[in-house]
Amino acid sequence: DDLLEDLPQFEYIFSHSTKEVEAGSFNPFTPSQIHLYLPTVATPAHGVVRAIVKDSTDEYVNTNSQTFLDSDGRFMDNYARNIPGHVDLENDEWHMVTLTSEGGGKKGYRMYVDGVLAGGAPPSVIL
Secondary structure, eight states: OHHHHTSOSEEEEEEEESSOOOTTOOOTTSSSEEEEEEEOTTSTTTTSOEEEEEOTTOOOOSGGGOOOEETTSOBSOOSOOOOTTSOOTTSSSOOOEEEEEOOTTOOOEEEEETTEEEEEESOSSOO
């Protein structure tokens, strides 16, 4: 277990913010940011792509603001899983991950993997 503690927790695919971040003050859950990353084998949720999307009107309140969506459709789920039917992202193949906003001023976004809807945030049903 000590070996896992030394491993990085995430491998970033994409990260963007409208603000410049000072060293040591990074918080991915504050407004105007988008992050796509892979939880590593050091975390229970490895094997998925995770998205954090915060628009300019989102406010960071407390840990309730720490929301994320995974490519297997799970919302705010850090537990180990291997859900039947989700795309195997560890199969040595290329995959396309797409995030779309809800449009029309609605809050939320959707994630697609290889053109198939993986899930939405906030979810209409929490599994």
